[in-house]
Each structure stands twice: as structure tokens, then as C-alpha cells.
Amino acid sequence: MLEIDHLALDFLRYRGLWQREAVPCLRDVSLSLVRGEVHAVVGASGAGKSLMAQAIIGLLPGNARLRGELRLDGAPLDAPRQAALRGKRLALIPQSLAALDPLVRSHRQVTWAAQRAGVSAPRAAAERALTEVGMVGDSARRYPHQLSGGMARRVLLAMATAGEADWLIADEPSVGLDPAHRDGVLDQLRRLADAGKGVLLITHDLRHALSVADRVTVFHAGTTLETAPADAFQGRGKALASGYARALWRALPDNDFARPPVHEVAPLA
Amino acid sequence: MIAPLTRRLLRLVAVLGVVALAAFGLMQASPIDPVDAYLGPQVAQVSPEQRALIAERWGADQPATQQFLHWLGNMLRGELGWSRVYNAPVSEVIGTRFMASLPLLASAWLGATLIGFALGVIAGTREGGWVDRWICRYAYTLASTPTFWLAILGLLLFSVTLGWTPVCCAGPAGVTRDELSLATRLHHLLLPALTLSLLGVAQITLHTRARMLELMRSxxxxxxxxxxxxxxxxxxxxxxxxxxLPALTLAFASLGELFGGSMLVEQVFSYPGLGRATVEAGLRSDVPLLLAIALFTALFVSVGNALADGLYRLVDPRLRQVHP
Structure with missing residues (x-):
């Protein structure tokens, strides 16, 4: 189990020459990720979802100050443990396609990822991971700029799975994709969870996250408001505890397409 | 594939034309009279009639445009002219001088590129670490050091005080080029090449480091x-x-600077290369030789830049599809 317990994150910055101030980015983030589950974290852009992902793998910028606790299988997940497990047990699917090195062929980057994760036969592992995402033959040998958005996403997915990590943190893995490719990526994440991995799906797309997620955590302004099973999001959202989550659900075009009443959201913002 | 090549060649011809015209114009504006420079101290023993005769034989009495056109015509027929300073055909002077300069230029260029690149990568790997800070200090100091001054300091320390390297020239006095052993040649080459390569190290280091920092934050x-x-x-x-990419750009773009630096270094070390020949030709108004050297240098630098463009495509696959 991967637990995030009351995580808070500040960035230190200088105001003027001498004064240092802390800018809070995450205030109170708690959730627990279980193997075999797709756990969606849904929230608006700028809510701090990606920072949470970086905090889990331990790659925050130097001026970040972290409080609260991370635990993996009961033991604290501190910096040395994060460094040891990165790539091997914890894998990140980055949000931006700029994460691919433009000067290196895709299959080679996947092989490097496998090598970095300490896989004994990195070439074979890369081949397997690429085949799993449907990148075979010539398309796997292309340079990133020769790939379509969907293909590049699949290469990123292959890089995360080539090392056979148990915990996958997918940061907006389907952003910018057409419906067919988006569903392809989400289905792949579902299959990985069914194969026994724990998948954290960070997204702002509640509607499509619900199609694969077991549980959903609603994130707002650096705080996790509530975690609910995916089937709580139905009807008029009566099963949801927080006003924000209900408002988010009801604002979807398929539902009421309702503009949330101001008093329900304002105190949280 | 053919069209860009032709365009490139046409551009090269235009560049060479402008370089020739500029160099010729500068020589015309030079206060040094070629006949006086040729005669040297004997100028007092020569009557005005004899001077006029020399000028007429050289064509120095004709208008500048006609001189230039005459030279251009000969050049197009492959006739580079006669060097008055060395009393030999210009093509021969450039050939032997360039062959003498080539080891100096090549080793300095290779040294600067490789050392600069390695230092830049090492510094950029750990931004702000003590290694990075020392490499930066070293590069800034080097970047603000004039070549000739560095050459003189090197001579003072290694040749005069320590006596490790020879004081001048490409070989010991009184020995012809063919008799020199490889060891002697290298021994004479060491200090000039080192000085000249230090010139380029700083730039390549700093640019490589900057690109590294950008990447390490990406x-x-x-x-x-x-x-x-x-x-x-x-x-x-x-x-x-x-x-x-930046290292390659700089390495090839700095070929011109390398030539400039080699003039100063060859002058300080009395190294008989192309750089020294340039200085001699300029000081004694040897127009055919100087024009030919200017053209040769321009050609050398242009070919270097064309090579760099070709190499980019090897390194960056994104550039392979588009032709300039």
C-alpha cells in the first residue's frame, strides 16, 4: 500500500533581497493507493496534482519544503528509499511529451529506462513493453518528432512499464489525445491495475477517469477534499460528501451542466 | 540535393569575391609603398628612374581598378602570382606555410574542442558544485586573456625559466625541415599548440555548460x-x-578566430607558418601573397561552416528532413 498522510508542501522564495517567504502549494493531501486499483486524482489545473506526483517519487525542486508522511508497504518512504526505488518500484508517466529526448530513437529510450530500473535483459524488456502498447516494427524505431501524440504517449507508457515497477503514477497520461487513443491509454492503465499494479491516475478529466477508476480523490487548491468509490459519482451526486465534488460532478455536460452555486465553492478556494 | 549545393557554392563565390575586394582595397589604403618595402635599406642607392622602372614592371603605376582586374584575370586562370617577400610563386609559399601551420592549427583546434567540451559537460552536470565553480573561474579568466600575452607568459615560464620547451621556431637553427625528427617537431609544436588551444577552450566550455544546465533542468x-x-x-x-550542437557550432565558427590567434602565436614563437607569412606580407605590402592568403582563409572558414551544417544533421534528427 502506498500511503500519503497529511502531506503539505511549501516553496521557499526570496522576497526582496533578504526576506524569505514560504509559498504554500499543497496544504493537506491524504490518500492511500492499493495494488490492483486505478485510483484517480481529479482536480483543476494548478491544484497541485503534479507536485504531489513529484513528491511521491522524490524529485521536487531544491527550494521545496515537505511535511507530512509518505509510506510504502508500511515503511516510511523517505529520500534515500525514494532514490533506491525510483524506476524499480515507483514509475512516473510524465505529463509532457517534452519528456522524451528528441535526439534519441524511441526504442532506445525505452531500453535505457529498463536499464535504469535494473532489469537483467533491458533490450528484451523494452521490446516487450513496446509490443504491449502496440508499438512494433518501424514505429518503435522512430525519433520522437516523427511520432504522433498518441504514439508518443504510448512510448512514455512503455518507458514506465519496461522496468516492471509495482506503482505507476500517471500524470495526465491522456491529455491532448483523440477519443480512440485516450481510451487506449486508459484501458492500458486498467489492464496494468488488473495485473496487480497500483495505478495513480492524475487527471482533470473526471468523466473519462470514472470509466477506468476504482476510486476517485477530489483535489482542490492543494487539498484532497474527499475520496469516494467511482460509483458514488452518479445521479445528482448525493453519495458525495463534499460540496466541491458534487459541484464538479454536476457541472459535467452529461449531467446537469450546472454552474455551481458560489457559496459551495468559495470557502474552499 | 543539387539545388542547395549550388546555392551554397554561389554564396561561397560571392563571399570570396567580397573578401578579395576588401583585402585589395585595404592594401591600396595601406601607407606602405610596395617598392620601398621591397628595396628596404637599399632605397637610398636607387635612383627615381630605377624605382619607376620597378613600379612599371610590377604594374604598380597603373590605376587600382586595372591592377585588380589584372589580378582577377590571372587568378581565374589559376595563376596566383609571385610573392616578392619570399621570391617564390604564391601557391608554393601558401602550400609549404600551410603544411607547417596545419599541425599547429589541427592540434590546437582538436585540443580546444575536446577539452572545452569535456569541461563544459563536467561543470554542467553539477551546477553550483565546487568543480563547476572552479571550471567557471578558469573559463572566465581564460576568456579575458589576450593570446599574445598568454604566449609570452608561456615562453617566459616554460622556455626561459624552466627550459622545458624551445624558445622559437619549428626546429633548431641550421637544420632543414627534412632532417627534423618527429620528436623534435612535436617538442617545438607543444607550447604554441597549447597556447593556441587555450584560446578556444573557454568559449566552448561556457557554451557547453550553458546548454547542459538548460538540459539538466528540463x-x-x-x-x-x-x-x-x-x-x-x-x-x-x-x-x-x-x-x-553548440559545441560543434562554436568549434567550426571559431576556425576564423583560430587563424587570427595563430598569427599572434606564430609571431611570438617565430613559428614559420601561414600566420607569420600573413604578417610579413602585410608589413611589406606583398599584395599577391596577402590576397591569396585572405582568399585561402575565407575558403577554409567557409568549408568549416559547411561541415558544421552537415554534422548537425548527424546529431539532430529533426534537422535531417529539411534542406536549407
């Missing part, structure tokens, strides 16, 4: 670290690859 680096890569792994697999 999403590519973050992603690689998330895969469990060490900083060194990221630096060599991703960083060095990306930093190749």
Missing part, C-alpha cells in the same frame, strides 16, 4: 531521474548529446 532530465538514472547518467546520455 523535463527530459526529470523524466530520466524518475526512471532511476543518476545525474551522471543523465549528463552523459542526454546532456552530452544535446551539448554537442
Amino acid at each position: 523535463e527530459v532530465a526529470l523524466h530520466a531521474l524518475a526512471q532511476g538514472a543518476s545525474r551522471r547518467d543523465v549528463a552523459w546520455r542526454h546532456g552530452a548529446r544535446h551539448a554537442c
